[in-house]
Amino acid sequence: MWSGGLAKRFDFGEQRRLRLMGSFQNLFNHPNYSNPASSISVPAQVGRITGTLGTEGSGSRTIELSARLEF
Numbered sequence: 001m002w003s004g005g006l007a008k009r010f011d012f013g014e015q016r017r018l019r020l021m022g023s024f025q026n027l028f029n030h031p032n033y034s035n036p037a038s039s040i041s042v043p044a045q046v047g048r049i050t051g052t053l054g055t056e057g058s059g060s061r062t063i064e065l066s067a068r069l070e071f
Contacts, residue, residue: 002027017070025062 005023012018026032032053037045 001025001030001032015071019068019070021066021068023064026060029061 003023003025004027005021007019007021010018010020033049034051034053036047036049038047040046
């Protein structure tokens, strides 16, 4: 999984600044598959991958944008 971030600072005079920031998780939006089934009580399912991981940060793409004005 690829993550990344960008930030840019704009200065307005000596005491004022604007910061724009962005952070990205799962940048290319690739699926993260769960582990294959390993229960031998259902032989037809052994080795099959039937879903993706759904926990935060490993599911679909997440983007966070923020702005900060300093004075």
